[in-house]
Amino acid sequence: MKALTMPFRAAADGDRTRQGAVVLGLLAVLLFAACLISLGIGPTGVGLRDLWAYATGNGDSLSVQERVILEAVRLPRTALGLLVGAGRAVSGAVMQGLFRNPLADPGVVGVTSGAGLAAVAAIVLGNTVLAPLAMLLGNQFLPLMAFFGGLFNTWMLYLIATRDGRTSTTALILSGIAIGALSAAFMGLLIVMADDRQLRDITFWTLGSLGGATFGRVLSILPFIAAVLAVMPFVARGLDALILGDAAAFHMGIPVQRLKRIVIVAVAAACGSTVAVAGSIGFVGIVVPHLLRLAMGPSHRFLLPGSALGGGALLLIADSVARTVAAPAELPIGVVTALFGAPVFLFLLIGKNGAMRDMP
Numbered sequence: 001m002k003a004l005t006m007p008f009r010a011a012a013d014g015d016r017t018r019q020g021a022v023v024l025g026l027l028a029v030l031l032f033a034a035c036l037i038s039l040g041i042g043p044t045g046v047g048l049r050d051l052w053a054y055a056t057g058n059g060d061s062l063s064v065q066e067r068v069i070l071e072a073v074r075l076p077r078t079a080l081g082l083l084v085g086a087g088r089a090v091s092g093a094v095m096q097g098l099f100r101n102p103l104a105d106p107g108v109v110g111v112t113s114g115a116g117l118a119a120v121a122a123i124v125l126g127n128t129v130l131a132p133l134a135m136l137l138g139n140q141f142l143p144l145m146a147f148f149g150g151l152f153n154t155w156m157l158y159l160i161a162t163r164d165g166r167t168s169t170t171a172l173i174l175s176g177i178a179i180g181a182l183s184a185a186f187m188g189l190l191i192v193m194a195d196d197r198q199l200r201d202i203t204f205w206t207l208g209s210l211g212g213a214t215f216g217r218v219l220s221i222l223p224f225i226a227a228v229l230a231v232m233p234f235v236a237r238g239l240d241a242l243i244l245g246d247a248a249a250f251h252m253g254i255p256v257q258r259l260k261r262i263v264i265v266a267v268a269a270a271c272g273s274t275v276a277v278a279g280s281i282g283f284v285g286i287v288v289p290h291l292l293r294l295a296m297g298p299s300h301r302f303l304l305p306g307s308a309l310g311g312g313a314l315l316l317i318a319d320s321v322a323r324t325v326a327a328p329a330e331l332p333i334g335v336v337t338a339l340f341g342a343p344v345f346l347f348l349l350i351g352k353n354g355a356m357r358d359m360p
Contacts, residue, residue, distance in 0.1 A: 020302030023295050027309035031082075034316040038078040039070070042323055046070055077213040080221075081319050082312040084210070084278045087225045087270035089311020090232065092285025093292075093303055097239035098263050099161070099172055102293070102348070105286035106271040110180035111153050112282075115268075115275035116206075117183040117190075118149025123201050124190045143220050146276035151268030153179050158264060208279035208334030210319050217277045224273035228266045229308060235263060236300035243298065281334045283341020284311050290348055314340075 040048035046066045054062060054070060062070070088106070095104040095111075106112045122145040126134045134141045156179060161172040191202060238259040241249035250256050274281075288310045289303060296302050315333070318340065322331040 016297035016299070017302075020296040020299060020306070023292070024302060024306055024309065027306055027313065031309050031313040031316075034313040034320075035078055035082070037320050038081060038316045039074050041320055042069075042074065042327075046074070073213075076215045076218055077210050077319070078316060079215075079218045080213040080277060081210050081316045083218065083221055083225045084274040084281070085284060085311035085313070085315030086308040087221075087228065087274045087311070088281065088284040088315070089288040089307040090228060090304055091267045091270045093289035093300070093307040094232075094235075094239065094263055094267055095285070096289055097242060097300055097303075098158075098260065098267075100243060100245075101172060102290055103286070104172065105283075106150070106154075106267065107280065107282045107285060110157060110176040110178075110183065111150050111267065111271050112275055112280055113180040113183035113187075114153025115146040115150035115272040116280055117187050118145040118147075118272070119276050120187050120190050120202055121145065121149075123198050124194045139216060139220050143224065143273045143276040145272075147224065147269055147272035150272035150275065151265065153183065154264050154268050154271075158260070206280060207332035208281035208337075209322075209330075209332055210278055211330060213277075221273040221277050224269045228270045231262065231266055232304040232308075233301075235259060235266075236304055239263070239300040240298070279334065281315070281337055283337050283345060284314060287341045287344045287348075288314060291344070 036048065036051070040046070040051040046062070046069050050062055050066060051070070054067075091111075092105045095106060096102055098104070119142060122130065122134070122142050126141065130141075130145075137144055157172070157175055160175040160179075163171075191199065194202060238249065238254045238256075241252050241254045242256070242259075244252075246256050249259075271285075289307045292303055292306045292310055296306060315337070318336040319333050322333045322336045325331060
């Protein structure tokens with residue numbers, strides 16, 4: 001198990017504050033560039049020059065169609081991609097800190113499947129069994145359903161994998177696989193009950209996409225992601241302390257159980273809301289924080305904001321690739337992130353000092 005804790009070493013790496021600050025600055029520049037790419041590149045005629053004219057108040061040079069494309073399509077899509085990427089990457093970083101395991105990720109261990117199951121239930125049963133709840137919650141119905149689905153799976157995963165304050169890596173991965181399989185089974189039952197329109201909507205969840213992004217969708221998940229990002233600075237020290245174990249963190253004055261409850265709810269909020277609006281997009285939550293640990297060290301004071309910036313940038317770049325590589329057709333963004341993330345994940349597993357070398 002020595003290799004599993006290697007990315008979390010703190011003392012041996014020394015003070016990496018300056019390095020963390022430099023990496024955060026570079027990530028901010030990367031995110032800005034990714035936003036420009038997302039807004040200025042696509043299969044339609046609106047380019048970077050038109051974007052500059054629009055930003056500098058010379059938008060009159062754009063036709064009505066170009067303004068509609070920019071304001072009603074690309075701006076909400078970019079905002080949604082930024083929020084989804086930030087939420088997924090921060091969720092992965094928090095879960096890895098909570099379980100002291102670099103392999104922990106909402107998608108890998110079954111949390112995303114719980115949110116997806118709840119979202120599919122909202123689609124299929126929203127006009128029948130769950131109709132009163134859908135009318136009561138309005139636009140927040142789908143995000144809230146996905147939130148509670150992710151919360152349930154996260155809590156079950158924690159209860160199964162943790163014994164006497166210690167989390168078993170084997171139990172974590174195997175229980176995540178089992179919970180994900182069970183969620184997939186119930187999802188299959190709901191798919192049998194779905195009509196053609198609902199089946200098309202469900203296909204969206206299985207592949208992942210930012211297509212159809214609107215400012216309404218952006219506003220529906222903004223409170224969830226904003227709340228998660230706002231609470232992160234207050235849990236960073238506690239997550240650093242958990243690296244040493246629950247007992248050591250408790251003796252350092254960290255309210256361990258309260259911290260874990262807050263973190264579990266935060267992960268469910270971020271994961272559930274992003275699945276609700278963008279479907280299942282894999283590997284963002286495991287690859288981004290893992291690579292950033294190698295670049296800036298294990299301190300969550302830098303790792304959490306770095307994951308938000310890096311996750312947003314990665315998803316915007318992946319979405320730009322999905323929109324342009326097969327234009328006018330559009331690839332599912334989940335396919336693009338998997339093509340990038342899966343090889344990186346395998347390299348982290350089997351490479352030098354990889355996690356698989358000492359895994360029981």
